Amino acid sequence: MKLQRKNRLRALSLGAVAVSGALALTACGSDDTGTKAAGGDKSASAATNSSAIKCDDAKGQLQASGSSAQKNAIDAWVKQFTQSCSGVQINYNPTGSGAGVTAFTQGQTAFAGSDSPLKPEEITASKNVCGGNAAIDLPMVGGPIAIGYNVPGVDNLILDASTIAKIFDGKITKWDDAAIAKLNPGAKLPSTKIQAFHRSDESGTTDNFTKYLKAVAPSDWNYSGGKAWQAKGGQSAQGSSGLAQQVKQTAGAISYFELSYAADGISTVDLKTDAATPVKASVENATKAISSATVAGTGSDLALKLNYKPTEEGAYPLTLVTYEIVCEKGNKADTLPATKAFLNYIASEDGQKLLTDAKYAPIPAEIISKVRTTLSSLS
Amino acid sequence: MDITTQNTEAPPPTPQTSAVGTKIADRGASRTGDRVFIGLSRGSGIFLLVIMAAIAAFLTYRAANAISDDHGNFLTTFEWNTNLVPPSFGIAVLAFGTVVSSIIAMALAVPVAVGIALFITHYAPRKLGGPIGFVIDLLAAVPSIVYGLWGALVLVPHMSGLFGWLDHYFGWTGIFDWQGGAPRSMLTVGVLLAIMILPIITNVSREVFRQAPLMIQEAALALGATRWEVIRMSVLPFGRSGVISASMLGLGRALGETMAVATVLSPTFEINASLLDPGGGTFAQNIASKFSEATPLGQDALIASGLVLFVITLLVNGGARMIINRRKEYSGANA
Numbered sequence: 001m002k003l004q005r006k007n008r009l010r011a012l013s014l015g016a017v018a019v020s021g022a023l024a025l026t027a028c029g030s031d032d033t034g035t036k037a038a039g040g041d042k043s044a045s046a047a048t049n050s051s052a053i054k055c056d057d058a059k060g061q062l063q064a065s066g067s068s069a070q071k072n073a074i075d076a077w078v079k080q081f082t083q084s085c086s087g088v089q090i091n092y093n094p095t096g097s098g099a100g101v102t103a104f105t106q107g108q109t110a111f112a113g114s115d116s117p118l119k120p121e122e123i124t125a126s127k128n129v130c131g132g133n134a135a136i137d138l139p140m141v142g143g144p145i146a147i148g149y150n151v152p153g154v155d156n157l158i159l160d161a162s163t164i165a166k167i168f169d170g171k172i173t174k175w176d177d178a179a180i181a182k183l184n185p186g187a188k189l190p191s192t193k194i195q196a197f198h199r200s201d202e203s204g205t206t207d208n209f210t211k212y213l214k215a216v217a218p219s220d221w222n223y224s225g226g227k228a229w230q231a232k233g234g235q236s237a238q239g240s241s242g243l244a245q246q247v248k249q250t251a252g253a254i255s256y257f258e259l260s261y262a263a264d265g266i267s268t269v270d271l272k273t274d275a276a277t278p279v280k281a282s283v284e285n286a287t288k289a290i291s292s293a294t295v296a297g298t299g300s301d302l303a304l305k306l307n308y309k310p311t312e313e314g315a316y317p318l319t320l321v322t323y324e325i326v327c328e329k330g331n332k333a334d335t336l337p338a339t340k341a342f343l344n345y346i347a348s349e350d351g352q353k354l355l356t357d358a359k360y361a362p363i364p365a366e367i368i369s370k371v372r373t374t375l376s377s378l379s
Numbered sequence: 380m381d382i383t384t385q386n387t388e389a390p391p392p393t394p395q396t397s398a399v400g401t402k403i404a405d406r407g408a409s410r411t412g413d414r415v416f417i418g419l420s421r422g423s424g425i426f427l428l429v430i431m432a433a434i435a436a437f438l439t440y441r442a443a444n445a446i447s448d449d450h451g452n453f454l455t456t457f458e459w460n461t462n463l464v465p466p467s468f469g470i471a472v473l474a475f476g477t478v479v480s481s482i483i484a485m486a487l488a489v490p491v492a493v494g495i496a497l498f499i500t501h502y503a504p505r506k507l508g509g510p511i512g513f514v515i516d517l518l519a520a521v522p523s524i525v526y527g528l529w530g531a532l533v534l535v536p537h538m539s540g541l542f543g544w545l546d547h548y549f550g551w552t553g554i555f556d557w558q559g560g561a562p563r564s565m566l567t568v569g570v571l572l573a574i575m576i577l578p579i580i581t582n583v584s585r586e587v588f589r590q591a592p593l594m595i596q597e598a599a600l601a602l603g604a605t606r607w608e609v610i611r612m613s614v615l616p617f618g619r620s621g622v623i624s625a626s627m628l629g630l631g632r633a634l635g636e637t638m639a640v641a642t643v644l645s646p647t648f649e650i651n652a653s654l655l656d657p658g659g660g661t662f663a664q665n666i667a668s669k670f671s672e673a674t675p676l677g678q679d680a681l682i683a684s685g686l687v688l689f690v691i692t693l694l695v696n697g698g699a700r701m702i703i704n705r706r707k708e709y710s711g712a713n714a
Contacts, residue, residue, distance in 0.1 A: 095671055096671035096672040097672060098671070098672040098673060098674060098677075099671050099672065099673075102674075102675070193558070193559055193560075195560055195561060197645075200641070200644075200645070200646045200660075200668050201668035201669060201671065201672065202462075202668070202669050202671075202672035202673065202677075203672060204672075224463065226460065226462040226463070227462060227672050228459065228460045228461075228462060228669075230460065232647070232648075232649060233647065233649070234647065235560055235561060235563065235645040235647070235657045236645050236646055236647060236657075237563070237645060238641050238642060238668060242531070242642070245531065245532075246561060246563075249535075249536055249561075250561040253561070
């Protein structure tokens with residue numbers, strides 16, 4: 001009997017240890033993003049030309065949320081910006097484009113980040129927070145979507161849009177398929193099964209990737225598109241990092257993600273476009289392709305229509321452009337100076353230059369100069 | 380004699396107890412303390428009902444919005460696309476995946492958990508039982524996202540060996556047919572969930588087995604029963620309802636597990652007869668994956684799927700309660 005009671009006590013203390021352990025662990029786990037951006041790393045500031053950042057009378061807290069695709073770019077910008085303008089604190093919450101736009105149209109944030117331009121109904125919704133005026137899209141970050149693959153023994157792989165569409169639609173199932181072999185003469189293609197991975201969550205990357213397939217190979221990709229993956233079959237994983245992880249550990253895998261996730265030895269596909277030579281997925285090539293985009297928005301809205309079939313050499317058309325969304329007129333008076341100062345900085349030459357280090361593509365000069373003009377008239 | 384003292388936790392010897400007894404009797408039948416306590420406990424009970432009703436009302440309201448806009452059949456559509464015009468989504472795949480992964484998890488976890496609990500309480504030397512119990516408790520303390528990461532980085536790559544073996548010997552059943560994809564399937568999810576729900580089932584079972592009446596066990600031993608016979612005839616019948624309750628706690632966790640499933644499963648909107656081929660999905664995983672980019676309609680649709688999960692969980696718990704009630708006469712609680 002004594003022993004039993006002792007045992008019970010021991011069980012109790014073990015339980016207590018377990019509970020407190022769990023609490024300690026979860027406490028560590030729940031604390032994520034946000035603080036890093038605001039904290040800033042003093043050592044990295046040396047390189048910046050702080051004169052490019054004009055704080056004016058910007059101060060206070062700036063709330064923003066949206067696209068996770070541009071998170072790394074925003075983090076880098078916020079770090080530089082808050083070093084110069086210590087009165088401003090910027091919290092960018094990478095909740096995803098859809099949630100970002102919703103938060104903006106409900107008046108919770110000063111600006112939103114989005115992978116795709118505003119839809120008509122979203123513009124209508126924005127009039128409530130912009131004092132009757134419409135919100136506008138400002139292209140700020142470009143990014144090549146790389147197609148990563150893991151085929152043992154194949155270091156260079158060339159694919160065109162129609163083959164990619166067939167692979168991701170499950171019509172081509174083996175790596176030594178004739179269509180792939182024709183594009184890659186001389187490559188030793190194994191007869192392994194192709195494992196095409198797509199995003200399991202809804203994503204702007206999926207939206208842009210399928211938009212490209214639909215524009216260039218409409219006969220091989222007849223899905224309506226959107227943020228949710230529509231083709232049947234294939235495999236999926238959560239987030240770009242999940243896809244990159246799967247490509248890395250699964251032989252025969254192929255998937256799409258932003259170029260920055262293709263680090264650590266993931267090979268990327270060279271895209272066969274209308275130009276004579278296949279194009280590598282790189283930051284410069286993406287910028288080159290974006291420069292042939294046309295402005296589709298009306299008025300000050302700078303929504304872009306990408307040119308998916310460039311004939312120019314070295315233009316990588318499989319790109320996504322993320323926009324910052326603000327009110328053209330009628331921004332909240334207390335956040336306007338800080339918003340304007342920050343957006344002015346990220347559209348500046350210095351701001352755009354920072355993108356290349358983070359494996360994003362700067363917006364071409366002609367378009368970004370329009371963004372700067374629009375920014376100056378923001379009120 | 381031993382047993383009587385054991386039952387009173389804080390055992391004041393007889394004179395003191397009688398003193399307390401008379402004190403209570405002196406104060407009469409209705410005392411403020413009693414009334415306050417009755418009020419508090421009744422309030423807590425009602426509070427619980429109100430919370431449940433509020434959750435159900437919220438889910439039903441938002442779900443009704445979504446289902447009225449759904450152009451597919453909400454119960455049978457094998458698709459989840461709320462951005463389509465017209466939108467089309469259904470829970471068939473999610474319900475299937477949730478139930479199947481939970482069944483696999485239960486099938487793997489319950490026998491092991493009962494085994495561990497019996498080992499700790501009846502077989503292990505005390506020096507070994509303590510550390511094992513401690514390690515089991517630690518398993519419960521690992522956050523589910525950590526299980527997810529471990530699953531994706533360690534478990535998934537190592538499952539292909541088992542998958543190949545199953546396919547080779549049991550592929551003919553169809554259930555264990557493997558096309559050679561990455562092993563991110565329902566079976567992998569089931570194994571991961573089994574590990575996650577192991578501690579809760581083990582802990583509760585261990586406590587229940589420990590309460591098995593010592594007198595009956597000693598009597599059985601005295602009659603010449605082996606240790607296994609003692610366990611079979613006294614400990615297991617006594618603990619049965621407790622083990623069922625423990626399993627239901629575990630099942631609840633398995634049904635609702637989100638992040639670990641989202642990291643390990645390769646969800647697709649298809650029902651695959653094979654447990655080894657990627658496919659399927661679960662309610663919680665689907666909500667977690669889709670919520671951040673969802674439009675207002677998309678959110679309502681996800682909430683509607685949450686309502687279905689809520690109903691499934693209620694049914695499962697209700698069923699468990701019925702089983703426990705039916706088996707009450709076997710339990711040692713009234714022995």
